[in-house]
Amino acid sequence: MLDWSDRHCREFHRHITRHTWLYTEMVTTGSLLHGDVQRHLEFNPGEHPVALQLGGSEPADLAQCAKMGEEWGYDEINLNCGCPSERVQKGAFGACLMAEPQLVADCVKAMKDVVSIDVTVKHRIGINDVDSYEFMRDFVGQVAEAGSKTFIVHARNAILKGLSPRENREIPPLKYDYAYRLKKEFPELEIILNGGIKTTDEMTQHLQHVDGVMIGREAYHNPYFMASFDARFYGDDSPVKTREEILHAMIPYIHRQLELYGNGGKGLRINSVIRHMLGLMMGMVGARAFRQTLSDSKKLALGNPNILIEAFERMQTITAYDRSAEELSA
Template sequence: MTHTPSESRANQGIQSRRFSVAPMMDWTDRHCRFFLRLLSQHALLYTEMVTTGALLHGDRARFLDHDASEHPLALQLGGSVPAELAACAKLAEDWGYDEVNLNVGCPSDRVQHNMIGACLMGHPALVADCVKAMRDAVGIAVTVKHRIGINGRDSYAELCDFVGQVAEAGCSSFTVHARIAILEGLSPKENREVPPLRYEVAAQLKRDFPALEVVLNGGIKTLEECRTHLQTFDGVMLGREAYHNPYLLAEVDRQLFGSERAAPSRGDVLRQLRPYIERHLAQGGAMHHITRHVLGLAQGFHGARRFRQVLSVDVHKSPAPLSVFDHAIELLGTH
């Protein structure tokens, strides 16, 4: 089932941001999100960042369509023109999204030139105007994902000024990537690794703004770490670890949300994914659009290398790719 603007809203709303999977370019597309939802019913999922220009002037359905099962689901926007962000937030609401999130964290040169991402941390009044315009346009939640600073504006006082101005504009939920962004000389990958993680800065922010929801992002790899951070923060957001080791999500509902639902086995997840793949193939899609997202499912499991080979190499050579997919399921057995 695909959500379109003509359909009635069937979303569940944001029950909790206690655990979420970060928006990641080229990774958290609709196929990835469908797969991740099979592992966790409660995790909040985010789209890739979509620019306002892409939505206002491009193929909206390509960026906004999603399966009803993906909820709770947030759309992340990149932009800095309040009226354009308001129009795109309205599109998100019309398409049934539960939240719209403004990207104030991406450090890439390409988005900086369009006044998108982390460079906006140097313009808190503009971000506040953007948030107010979006909040005035929609009834769904408007949130912000940001860094703890940028080079040249990385003091704690400046971070508080940023959060304070944006909060006054009506944002009550902030996802904090606990690193600064260095806007010149580092690639986006290096910006996820070189600036040191400073969880203590994010923790101080939560203490100084106790009424705000503060979700921690950056470098979190295990559910044990999640539980520790949840003693300080309102939520945790995992990025690359959730993608490269997705089976970690199978325990999220039980360990972090108190669910009594048994964790699905790896094989069960792929069996549930199979009808979705069949529909995608019937619509003219390619197997790798989906299977590229599941290669990490066998991470830490005996036979993981063979599993990845089957789904990334063998599947392209076979005239019957679903049979190859079935073989991948057999490799996982009941684990």
């Protein structure tokens, strides 16, 4: 997710679930070929399994960047054919690529030719007013012939003009049946469903029809929702970390980042890590106080990772009565 699933976010999420595949935010080929490669590709080995999502439309450039990703240790290369933002469209990649399946196939083949790891594709069900099942089926079929065996289906149409990226995640109706049909028609492909999935019960239901599910916004806004994934979907009954244990585990990570990059200025801004953790206490008494403490600009400016413990301790002072009073006055 662009601007969301950076390495700090993935580090945090890995403390919640050990087995769930994590994806980088979309990294453009231009950023890698002409920018700071280390900043874009560096990650903690503890993040595995982790996929690098690329944005681009030039086969040679994508091949070069896919090779970089493999050399840096990523487990998968994912081509973004689903982002509808105007900024991405100006670069001629993202969802607009669905109109050019042969180009996407060429891009996939170019990457497959130079890496040994999987090359996967994330896409929508259609673009603008073209959203028939047949359109998506033909797109997937043509790209699959180039060697991609895994397709992540965001089960909404992408409206390229008139809707913001956020509106594109909410307004176009979800058509899960398209992904179900795709799996029936291409049983040899791995079909992963994405879009609007918020509960483990929904995930279990979808998994009766497809091979996997991808969680986006819910994993970000309510991250501890993922704490049950390892046992429920991967058969790992190892104890999961409590929310408090996760806070304590993140403190040494933040200290290491501060040692490497410094605090503030051109270094690490502590909020770049902590912003991903605001939803950790969602649904719990005192969650609002927790968020307020972690959003205090004066406290954040001090660059002290112990703000996490301060936020947790403040949360403990809130009673159920206090929470009810807050809600009534809101």
